Amino acid sequence: MLTRKRQRWAYLYILPFFASFLAFSVYPIFYSFYLSFTEYDPLSLATRWVGAANYIRMFTSRYFWDSVGHTLVIWLFSIIPQLTIAMLLSLILNERWVKGKTALRSIYYFPNLVTPITIGLLFNMLFSYPGGTINNILTALHLFPHPVEFKNAPVLAMLVGGIAICWQYFGYNIIFISAGLNAINQDVYEAAEMDGANAWQRTAHITLPLIRPIMIYVMVTSVIGGLQIFDIPKMLFRDGVANSTRTMVLYMYESAFERWQFGFGAALAYGIFLVIAVFSALSLFVTTRIGSKNAKEGKTA
Amino acid sequence: MKKWISLLLCVCMTLALTSAMAMGYETDESLAGEFTWWTYFDQAPFLKDEFNKKYPNVTVHLEVFGGEDYQTKIMSTLPSGQGVPDLFDLEEGYVYKFIESPLLENLESLGVRAFTSDYYPWALAMATDKQGNIKGVCDNVSPVAFWYLRDAMAEWLGTSDDAEITAKLSDWDAILELSKDITARSNGEVHLLSNMSDLVKVEGYSLTPFVRDGVFSVEPGWVDLLDTMRSFWDAGVLADLGGWSGEWATAWNDGTLLIRVMPSWDFFTNWDQNSGNVGVAAPFKGSYEGGTYRAVYANSEKKDLCLKFIEFLTTVPYQAENLAVNNQMPANMKVLEAMGPDYSNEKFGGQNILQTYDKVCQSILDIVPDIYTRDCQNLFGKHANQGIKDGLANDQIIKNFQDEVRDKYPELKGL
Structure with missing residues (x-):
């Protein structure tokens, strides 16, 4: 009897969270879904039902698919060096002989505290043409005879976007990977050492397989976060050639908040959700598959 | 007889305007109250302070919001009816999206046409709805001109005289020939145009x-x-420098880029370095870029105060002061008359920039823009x-x- 009474109170305690969750998360999700089938005038608040027109427009828009492609390329340019650097530094920081680990981790994490707008502006200045810092270095070292116009070369513009995002997030990933490394029981390494395993073998056959769950988490969250990139490309090279730095979310932002096409913007939000869901599932599948394969091979060996 | 009456009227008006400017604003303490004003414009506090010199008993709650999201803030606040400012600024880039909305007061019905009868027509057209009603009023216009440094022009064009420079920049063919000559003589170090x-x-x-x-x-x-x-x-x-980039501004201020095509509100001039050395020439085609329009919320209970505010910002003394302090080109053509042909601006080497800008403004065609x-x-x-x-x-x-x-x-x- 007392327990049942207590349970009722428990519902009351969790009510504030669920009330705000319903009002600020669930309701907007359903409302934006409804909005995606309408044309909406934000000043008169009038809506007009247009059926699937916004979705048809989205799926037939070359510019939407271009933005999907640009997002993926920028994400790839960022995630590959990001995880590589994070993994290498985490492994180094995990070694006993490294001094000042906490300070170094804090320094690496620092770019993550800088706002994306600031990073966008910073990299814009670094890579500006013709007198940006990078161009000055390249020409001073005679690596290039003329300054490089990063903005006007689609691949370079996307590469700069990737570098900026990598710079912001590699320290963030170090935190996760380091946590994964710390969780590995030292007895396993000691046993391997006694069996004569060298450093590379310990890393390849113990460390990497054991931090696989962390890597899957980092990979999936980076897909979800990385495909939503917006602020840095927005500030970096506005109107880059061939709209090369226009990402999916930036395309949605321009449609909804610059041209006030909120119905279309809502449809784009669902399109982006689909793209992210597909790539998240794909990355989960691939990383799990690779892990299982390695595990099987290990067992067989 | 008509001529004499016209002349007399002109003299009276000029005297009145001159005395108004000389005396500053005639204080009116009878008007009292308060209203809220939202803007994105960093020079708004200047207008507020000037308004309070004339109407010291009116409290203006000014809120300045930076960034691109200002228009989203206005857009979402207006229809909600909650916390809507009585007066708000809209920029030329997006004023057209708002102009047909009934949430913006029809200023025509409040008598604004009377204050703006001497405005450049195209400046009013920007904030006029399809029915021809004024929905927003600006205090300055943004004519586009060729900006140059006098010493750099003297070196490369052989003259720093404004009229001669304007004559040399008479059309694209002439500008192209000059560009070729300057680029060749400077071995590609100096360019006439940027992009x-x-x-x-x-x-x-x-x-x-x-x-x-x-x-x-x-x-x-x-x-x-x-x-x-x-x-x-x-x-x-062409120098091929991105417009409004740091390199572009530096090149012009250093004299390696001779002309910037910029509106009158330009903020890329290094005045510490170049005050008195700057000149502007009227291009052979009239154009503008930018503009800040003040609109009144239709359901505001402070429309009378907002109207007084709008009336104030259209006046000759205020717009003359705005020109003197902020280099903002007046929207009211009467300022030009009031300042007279002897007006000169020291920052611009004594040039009568009002006349130059007026030439641009007069040549802007009657094109009514839309979204x-x-x-x-x-x-x-x-x-x-x-x-x-x-x-x-x-x-x-x-x-x-x-x-x-x-x-x-x-x-x-x-x-």
């Missing part, structure tokens, strides 16, 4: 807008402009720049441009 977008800035409001009454079309003048842009690019005479006008111009400039650099033919450039317009505005016909 191809400068040409669009000058021509933008002299060509039929791409969209009229919801129908898209490209008049031959735009294609001719492509050819002109290409001739500049092919000649290799598509500026955006289509910008898109055209973007595709023209890139297409010419990539060696595309005009047809392909126009096609690329049309494709993007169609993607952005599928409701347009003619695409």
Whole structure:
């Protein structure tokens, strides 16, 4: 009897969270879904039902698919060096002989505290043409005879976007990977050492397989976060050639908040959700598959 | 007899205006109250302070919001009816989206036409709805001019005289020839113009807008402009510095870029370095860029105070002060009359910039812009720049441009 009474109170305690969750998360999700089938005038608040027109427009828009492609390329340019650097530094920081680990981790994490707008502006200045810092270095070292116009070369513009995002997030990933490394029981390494395993073998056959769950988490969250990139490309090279730095979310932002096409913007939000869901599932599948394969091979060996 | 009456009236008006300016504002303590004003404009506190010199008992709750999201804030606040400011500023880039809304007070019905009868017509047209009602009022206009440094012009064009410089920059052919000459003489170190977008800035409001009454079309003048842009690019005479970039501003302030095509509100001049050395020339086509319009919330209970505020910002003494302090070109043509032909601005080497800007303003054609006008111009400039650099033919450039317009505005016909 007392327990049942207590349970009722428990519902009351969790009510504030669920009330705000319903009002600020669930309701907007359903409302934006409804909005995606309408044309909406934000000043008169009038809506007009247009059926699937916004979705048809989205799926037939070359510019939407271009933005999907640009997002993926920028994400790839960022995630590959990001995880590589994070993994290498985490492994180094995990070694006993490294001094000042906490300070170094804090320094690496620092770019993550800088706002994306600031990073966008910073990299814009670094890579500006013709007198940006990078161009000055390249020409001073005679690596290039003329300054490089990063903005006007689609691949370079996307590469700069990737570098900026990598710079912001590699320290963030170090935190996760380091946590994964710390969780590995030292007895396993000691046993391997006694069996004569060298450093590379310990890393390849113990460390990497054991931090696989962390890597899957980092990979999936980076897909979800990385495909939503917006602020840095927005500030970096506005109107880059061939709209090369226009990402999916930036395309949605321009449609909804610059041209006030909120119905279309809502449809784009669902399109982006689909793209992210597909790539998240794909990355989960691939990383799990690779892990299982390695595990099987290990067992067989 | 008529002549004498006209002359007498002119003398009286000039005397009245001159005395008004000389005396500052006549304080009116009888008007009291408070209202809220939202803006994105960093010079708004100046207007507020000037207003309070005349009306010390009116409290203006001014809130300045920076960034691009200001328009989103206004857009979402207005229909909610909650916490809506009595008065708010709208920028030229997006004022057209708001103008037809009944949430903006019809200032025409409040008698604003009487205060603005001496405004440049195109400046009012920007904030006039389809029924011809004024919905917003500005205190300055933004005519586009050729900005130059006098010493740099003396070195490379052989003159620092404003009239002579204007004469030398009489059309694109003349400018191209000068560009070739300067680039050759300086071994490519000095350039007359920066980039191809400068040409669009000058021509933008002299060509039929791409969209009229919801129908898209490209008049031959735009294609001719492509050819002109290409001739500049092919000649290799452009500095090719991104407009409004740090390098662009530095090059001009250092005298290696001779002309910037900029509106009167320019904030890229290093006045510490170049005060007294700056000059402006009226381009051969009239154009403008930017503008801040003050609108009143239709359900505001402080409309009378807002109206007084709007009346104040249209007056000659205030706009003259705004010119003197902020270099803002007055929207009221009476300021020009009041200041007279002897007006000179020390920052501009004693030049009568009012006359120069007035020449530009008078030559701006009566084109009433809409939500598509500026955006289509910008898109055209973007595709023209890139297409010419990539060696595309005009047809392909126009096609690329049309494709993007169609993607952005599928409701347009003619695409």
